Amino acid sequence: MIKIAxxxxxxxxxxxxxISGLRLYSTKNDCxxxxxxxxxxxxxxxxxxxxxxxxxxxxxxxxxxxVISGNDxxxxxxxxxxxxxxxxxxxxxxxxEADAVxxxxxxxxxxxxxxxxxxxxxxxxxxxxxxxxxxxxGNTVMxxxxxxxxxxxxxxxxxxxxxxxxxxxxxxxxxxxxxxxxIGTEKSKGTDSLEEAYDILQQSKDxxxxxxxxxxDITKGTADVIVTxxxxxxxxxxxxxxxxxxxxxxxxxxxxxSLMGKIGxxxxxxxxQKLKDAIDPRYHNGxxxxxxxxxxxxxxGNSDAIGFSNAVSVAVKLAKSEFIKNIxxxxxxxxxxxx
Amino acid sequence: MIKIAxxxxxxxxxxxxxISGLRLYSTKNDCxxxxxxxxxxxxxxxxxxxxxxxxxxxxxxxxxxxVISGNDxxxxxxxxxxxxxxxxxxxxxxxxEADAVxxxxxxxxxxxxxxxxxxxxxxxxxxxxxxxxxxxxGNTVMxxxxxxxxxxxxxxxxxxxxxxxxxxxxxxxxxxxxxxxxIGTEKSKGTDSLEEAYDILQQSKDxxxxxxxxxxDITKGTADVIVTxxxxxxxxxxxxxxxxxxxxxxxxxxxxxSLMGKIGxxxxxxxxQKLKDAIDPRYHNGxxxxxxxxxxxxxxGNSDAIGFSNAVSVAVKLAKSEFIKNIxxxxxxxxxxxx
Numbered sequence: 278m279i280k281i282a283x284x285x286x287x288x289x290x291x292x293x294x295x296i297s298g299l300r301l302y303s304t305k306n307d308c309x310x311x312x313x314x315x316x317x318x319x320x321x322x323x324x325x326x327x328x329x330x331x332x333x334x335x336x337x338x339x340x341x342x343x344v345i346s347g348n349d350x351x352x353x354x355x356x357x358x359x360x361x362x363x364x365x366x367x368x369x370x371x372x373x374e375a376d377a378v379x380x381x382x383x384x385x386x387x388x389x390x391x392x393x394x395x396x397x398x399x400x401x402x403x404x405x406x407x408x409x410x411x412x413x414x415g416n417t418v419m420x421x422x423x424x425x426x427x428x429x430x431x432x433x434x435x436x437x438x439x440x441x442x443x444x445x446x447x448x449x450x451x452x453x454x455x456x457x458x459x460i461g462t463e464k465s466k467g468t469d470s471l472e473e474a475y476d477i478l479q480q481s482k483d484x485x486x487x488x489x490x491x492x493x494d495i496t497k498g499t500a501d502v503i504v505t506x507x508x509x510x511x512x513x514x515x516x517x518x519x520x521x522x523x524x525x526x527x528x529x530x531x532x533x534x535s536l537m538g539k540i541g542x543x544x545x546x547x548x549x550q551k552l553k554d555a556i557d558p559r560y561h562n563g564x565x566x567x568x569x570x571x572x573x574x575x576x577x578g579n580s581d582a583i584g585f586s587n588a589v590s591v592a593v594k595l596a597k598s599e600f601i602k603n604i605x606x607x608x609x610x611x612x613x614x615x616x
Numbered sequence: 617m618i619k620i621a622x623x624x625x626x627x628x629x630x631x632x633x634x635i636s637g638l639r640l641y642s643t644k645n646d647c648x649x650x651x652x653x654x655x656x657x658x659x660x661x662x663x664x665x666x667x668x669x670x671x672x673x674x675x676x677x678x679x680x681x682x683v684i685s686g687n688d689x690x691x692x693x694x695x696x697x698x699x700x701x702x703x704x705x706x707x708x709x710x711x712x713e714a715d716a717v718x719x720x721x722x723x724x725x726x727x728x729x730x731x732x733x734x735x736x737x738x739x740x741x742x743x744x745x746x747x748x749x750x751x752x753x754g755n756t757v758m759x760x761x762x763x764x765x766x767x768x769x770x771x772x773x774x775x776x777x778x779x780x781x782x783x784x785x786x787x788x789x790x791x792x793x794x795x796x797x798x799i800g801t802e803k804s805k806g807t808d809s810l811e812e813a814y815d816i817l818q819q820s821k822d823x824x825x826x827x828x829x830x831x832x833d834i835t836k837g838t839a840d841v842i843v844t845x846x847x848x849x850x851x852x853x854x855x856x857x858x859x860x861x862x863x864x865x866x867x868x869x870x871x872x873x874s875l876m877g878k879i880g881x882x883x884x885x886x887x888x889q890k891l892k893d894a895i896d897p898r899y900h901n902g903x904x905x906x907x908x909x910x911x912x913x914x915x916x917g918n919s920d921a922i923g924f925s926n927a928v929s930v931a932v933k934l935a936k937s938e939f940i941k942n943i944x945x946x947x948x949x950x951x952x953x954x955x
Contacts, residue, residue: 411862412862413862413865413866423799426799426806426807427807458851460762460765460846460847460850460851460854467765467847468765468766468847491850491851491854492850492851492852492853492854492855492856492857492858493854493855493857493858493861494858495855495858496855496858496859496861496862497858497861497862505851507799508799508806508807508848509847509848509851511799511830511831512797512799512830512831512844512848512851512852512855513831513851513852513855514831515799515830515831515832516831516832516834516835516851516852516855516856516859517831517855517856517859518831518832519831519832519833519834519835519836520835520855520856520859520860521859521863522832522835522836523750523751523752523835523836524860524863524891524895526752527752527890527891527894528887528888528891531884531886531887531888531890531891532884532887535886535887537883537884537886538883538884538886538887540883541880541881541882541883541884541885541887542880542884543880544876544877544879544880544883544884545870545871545876545877545880545881545883545884546880547870547874547876547877548867548870548871548874548877548880549867549870551866551870552863552866552867552870555866556863
C-alpha cells in the first residue's frame with residue numbers, strides 16, 4: 278500500500294480540480310493499493326466527494342480553510358505556513374506518513390517548503406524541477422526548469438543522473454539518451470562549466486551520454502533527457518509555451534476570419550485535436566522536484582481535473598518505484614568519485 | 617550613394633541565392649543610390665547576372681573560387697581567409713570602401729572576421745547578434761543570440777542601447793519598450809547580474825525600460841526589444857525554431873493522413889499561408905552584428921533569394937541611417953557615467 282498526500286486546496290481551481298482529478302484518476306487506474314491523505318477543509322472535501330460515487334481509499338486531514346495563497350512569498354510560507362493544507366501535506370511526507378505529495382499551489386512556497394520539510398539528498402543543494410515535453414518521437418525529460426539559476430558542472434551531472442532515473446520510470450526507457458543543452462554541438466562551444474560537465478558525463482559508464490544538443494533538439498527528440506541550468510531551462514520552456522500560443526492564436530484568427538477558413542476548420546478538426554492532445558500541457562502535468570529525500574510533485578497552478586489526475590499519476594508511479602533509492606545511490610557514487 | 621559589399625559565394629546556395637536575391641531586392645526597391653560591390657568568381661557572377669535584365673549598379677571584385685567553407689574554424693578563417701569572398705567583402709567595409717557587408721557564409725568565421733577586420737566600438741568587447749522575431753503585435757528585436765555567453769550588467773545595458781537603435785531604424789519605433797529576459801517578473805528573481813542591469817536600466821532616461829519579461833513574452837509582444845545573454849538567447853531562438861517545426865510537422869502529418877484532413881487543408885490553405893508568412897524566417901532574415909564600427913549583416917546559411925534580399929534590405933536601411941553614430945554616442949555616454 279502506498280500513501281499519497283494531496284494538497285486539496287492548492288491551485289487556481291482548488292478542491293474543484295483536485296477532487297475531480299482524483300476521481301478521474303481512480304476511474305482509469307487500479308487504486309486498490311493507494312491510500313490518499315487529503316489535506317484541506319473537511320466539509321468541503323466530503324461534500325465534493327459525495328457528489329458522485331467513487332472507489333477512493335482516503336482519509337481527510339482537516340486543515341480548515343488555512344491555505345498558502347498564490348501571492349504569499351516563500352519566506353512567509355516558511356514562517357507562517359504551519360496548519361495550511363500545503364504545509365501539512367508536505368509535512369506528512371517528511372514525517373513518513375505518506376510516500377509522495379502533490380500540490381497545484383504557489384510554486385515558490387511549495388519549492389521552499391519541500392526543500393525545508395523533506396530535505397535534499399546528501400550532496401544536493403536545491404531540488405531541480407523536471408518537465409516532460411512532447412517531441413516528434415515521444416517525450417523529452419528536461420531539467421532544471423527554474424530552481425537553480427547558476428549551475429556548476431557537478432550540478433549538471435547530478436541533473437543527468439536524476440533525469441536518467443525519471444526517464445527510466447516515467448518513460449520506461451532503460452538507457453535514455455542524455456544530452457547537455459548548449460549553443461552548438463561542437464565540444465569547444467559554450468561555457469567552461471558545460472565543457473567540464475561534458476567531460477565528466479562522457480566518462481560515465483552508467484549514463485548514455487550523447488553530447489551537446491541545441492534548442493532545436495528538444496522537440497526533435499534527439500535526446501530522451503535534456504540537462505540544462507534552471508535559467509536557460511526556464512527560458513526555453515516558456516519560449517516553447519509562448520510559441521505554441523502564438524501559432525494557435527494566429528491559426529484561430531485565420532480560421533474565424535473567412536467562410537473558407539471556417540469550412541476548412543470543420544474538416545480539419547481531427548487534425549487539430551491530435552495536435553492539441555500532443556501539446557496539451559495537462560497531459561504532461563506533474564513536475565517532479567528531484568533531489569529531495571522524498572517524492573514531491575508540482576502540479577500546474579491552473580490545472581483542471583485532467584491535469585491534476587496526471588500529476589497524481591506521476592506521484593504514484595514514482596512512489597511505487599525505487600526512484601529515491603536509485604538517485605541516492607547514484608549521487609553518492611558521484612560524490613565518492615569526487616568528480 | 618551608399619555601397620554594400622556582398623559575399624556572393626557564401627551560404628549553402630551560393631551565387632544562385634545571392635545574385636537572385638540582389639535582383640529580387642532591386643525589383644522591389646529603388647536602387648538608384650546604391651552601389652553593390654560583389655565579391656566572388658567574376659565569370660560565375662557575370663554569367664548569373666546576364667540571365668535576365670536588371671538595373672543593379674555594381675562592380676565585381678574577383679576573388680576567384682576562394683571561399684571560406686562551412687566547416688572552416690574561425691581561427692582558420694582568420695589565418696587563411698585573405699583572398700576569399702567573405703574576407704575581402706568584410707575588408708572592403710573596414711577599409712571604408714563600402715558602408716555595409718552582407719554574407720550567408722560560415723557564422724563563426726564571419727563573426728570572427730567582422731570583429732577583427734572592422735573592430736568593435738570603444739567599450740564593447742564582442743559584437744552581439746540581433747534577431748527580429750514575430751510576435752502577436754508585430755516584431756520583437758532580440759539580442760544577444762549567440763556571441764556573448766556570459767553577460768555582465770554593463771553588457772546587458774549595452775545590448776539594450778543597441779537593441780533600441782535597431783528598433784528605431786528597422787521597426788520605426790521611436791521609443792521601443794525594452795524588456796530584460798528573466799525567469800520571473802519580480803525584481804528579486806534571477807541572477808545578480810540581471811538585478812544590477814535592471815537597476816541601471818531603470819535609471820536611464822533615454823530608454824523605455826519596462827522591467828523583466830519572461831520567455832512567453834517574446835511572441836506575446838510585451839516588449840519591442842528583449843535583452844538577454846547570448847546563451848539564453850540562442851537557446852530561446854532555437855527552442856522557438858524547434859517548436860515551430862514540431863507543430864508544422866504534426867499538422868502536415870495530420871492533414872495528409874486522411875481524406876477529411878486533405879479536404880480540410882484545401883479549404884485552409886490561406887490560413888496556413890498567413891501563418892507561414894508570419895513565421896517564415898526568410899522574411900526576418902538579416903541579423904545585424906551590433907557593436908561593430910561598421911555595419912555587418914549575417915544572412916542565414918540556407919537563405920534563398922527571398923531570404924538574401926531581406927538581409928540586403930536590412931543592410932541598406934542601417935547604412936542609410938545614423939545607426940553606428942547613434943550607438944557610439946550612447947555607448948560612450950554609458951562609459952562616461954561609469955555605470
